[in-house]
Amino acid sequence: xxxxxxxxxxxxxxxxEFGISTVTSRHIAKDLRISAGNxxxxxxxxxxxxxxxxxxxxxxxxxxxxLWENITxxxxxxxxxxxxxxxxxxxxxxxxxxxxIELSNRINIFKSGYNELRLKREYQFKDICNKLTDAGxxxxxxxxxxLSIMLSQIFIISDFYLSYNQIGNGLEKDAALAExxxxxxxxxxxxx
Amino acid sequence: xxxxxxxxxxxxxxxxEFGISTVTSRHIAKDLRISAGNxxxxxxxxxxxxxxxxxxxxxxxxxxxxLWENITxxxxxxxxxxxxxxxxxxxxxxxxxxxxIELSNRINIFKSGYNELRLKREYQFKDICNKLTDAGxxxxxxxxxxLSIMLSQIFIISDFYLSYNQIGNGLEKDAALAExxxxxxxxxxxxx
DNA sequence: AATTAATTAGTACATTTGTTCTAAATTAAC
DNA sequence: GTTAATTTAGAACAAATGTACTAATTAATT
Numbered sequence: 001x002x003x004x005x006x007x008x009x010x011x012x013x014x015x016x017e018f019g020i021s022t023v024t025s026r027h028i029a030k031d032l033r034i035s036a037g038n039x040x041x042x043x044x045x046x047x048x049x050x051x052x053x054x055x056x057x058x059x060x061x062x063x064x065x066x067l068w069e070n071i072t073x074x075x076x077x078x079x080x081x082x083x084x085x086x087x088x089x090x091x092x093x094x095x096x097x098x099x100x101i102e103l104s105n106r107i108n109i110f111k112s113g114y115n116e117l118r119l120k121r122e123y124q125f126k127d128i129c130n131k132l133t134d135a136g137x138x139x140x141x142x143x144x145x146x147l148s149i150m151l152s153q154i155f156i157i158s159d160f161y162l163s164y165n166q167i168g169n170g171l172e173k174d175a176a177l178a179e180x181x182x183x184x185x186x187x188x189x190x191x192x
Numbered sequence: 193x194x195x196x197x198x199x200x201x202x203x204x205x206x207x208x209e210f211g212i213s214t215v216t217s218r219h220i221a222k223d224l225r226i227s228a229g230n231x232x233x234x235x236x237x238x239x240x241x242x243x244x245x246x247x248x249x250x251x252x253x254x255x256x257x258x259l260w261e262n263i264t265x266x267x268x269x270x271x272x273x274x275x276x277x278x279x280x281x282x283x284x285x286x287x288x289x290x291x292x293i294e295l296s297n298r299i300n301i302f303k304s305g306y307n308e309l310r311l312k313r314e315y316q317f318k319d320i321c322n323k324l325t326d327a328g329x330x331x332x333x334x335x336x337x338x339l340s341i342m343l344s345q346i347f348i349i350s351d352f353y354l355s356y357n358q359i360g361n362g363l364e365k366d367a368a369l370a371e372x373x374x375x376x377x378x379x380x381x382x383x384x
Numbered sequence: 385a386a387t388t389a390a391t392t393a394g395t396a397c398a399t400t401t402g403t404t405c406t407a408a409a410t411t412a413a414c
Numbered sequence: 415g416t417t418a419a420t421t422t423a424g425a426a427c428a429a430a431t432g433t434a435c436t437a438a439t440t441a442a443t444t
Contacts, residue, residue: 160352227393
């Protein structure tokens with residue numbers, strides 16, 4: 001029963017490090033010192049591994065959703081806490097974001113799943129914005145139209161910052177988080 | 193002599209449509225109704241096709257560089273012209289931007305080449321900004337530190353907007369250009 | 385026209401990959 | 415302790431892919 005979990009863990013690590021097109025089911029099996037046959041006993045198709053990891057990502061977002069939904073005390077720190085939380089999740093499952101296009105080509109349901117998740121994140125983000133506005137964090141309430149443009153900017157930067165970093169600077173996790181944060185915060189500058 | 197060009201054209205089209213991991217040298221050959229052997233007479237390695245297409249991209253950026261470097265009359269239209277020009281090039285070679293990570297994994301020199309190009313684009317963009325400032329397009333000169341953050345935001349949005357669009361809205365070229373433009377322009381709003 | 389160089393088609397081979405199958409080994413159930 | 419179910423290893427197969435090789439055809443050169 002625990003083998004399945006070990007396969008997922010190893011797969012996540014290998015996909016994150018080497019990308020989905022270089023890592024095969026045999027590689028994962030070898031990494032765990034189990035046979036390929038055994039691996040395919042637990043996951044009939046290799047894609048199932050990826051899709052299950054994607055489900056894990058969704059679950060982590062949901063968990064965070066519940067956490068922030070019921071938050072009571074919003075303060076100056078909340079914004080950067082939220083940014084760090086988002087980054088942590090994206091970083092943990094970074095292979096998904098580094099290979100979105102590839103994944104949407106290879107796994108049919110992935111595209112719709114991704115957009116479902118995106119809606120949830122959007123809702124959550126707007127919620128946080130409202131709370132921050134109510135708490136007087138922003139000078140003025142951000143107009144709906146502006147917010148919608150900002151949301152697109154934020155999602156592009158959130159989901160692709162790691163790609164940008166990997167092909168460019170190659171910063172380690174902490175430094176990357178710092179830069180990512182400054183890019184997001186800068187978007188809100190006119191309202192601070 | 194012209195076969196080589198035809199291979200590149202077909203490859204660009206197929207890569208753009210189906211992504212680099214689904215398109216093989218045999219697919220390209222079949223598309224042109226030539227033999228795989230013939231294709232490999234012109235390109236010893238399949239990667240060479242991709243790398244040559246990448247060189248084409250660099251050349252197009254260089255061509256535009258010369259054009260904008262010597263421009264004399266900067267006006268209100270210049271900014272959106274520049275944005276449209278950038279978008280056109282990125283769109284034409286979109287498979288490169290949709291598969292940056294994959295490419296940097298598969299082709300060694302790609303990563304350094306991409307960063308070289310990035311420096312050129314950065315220089316060019318700063319140049320345009322200066323010209324726009326001198327022409328009174330911006331209220332104030334954008335501070336160096338702010339500009340550097342904006343540049344990162346702009347590059348992420350420029351290079352990954354098409355990925356964002358492909359996985360999400362799926363807008364056609366013109367609509368995509370419009371949205372992309374509004375995302376970039378919005379970044380300059382505090383200075384307009 | 386004859387020779388040389390280039391292009392092309394088709395075959396062939398090694399490797400990789402996903403997947404299936406079978407039999408052995410381990411674990412659980414009774 | 416015996417039987418049944420689960421898990422595992424390893425072999426085997428088919429399909430795909432990159433690439434090399436050979437022979438034929440076409441184009442260029444003289």
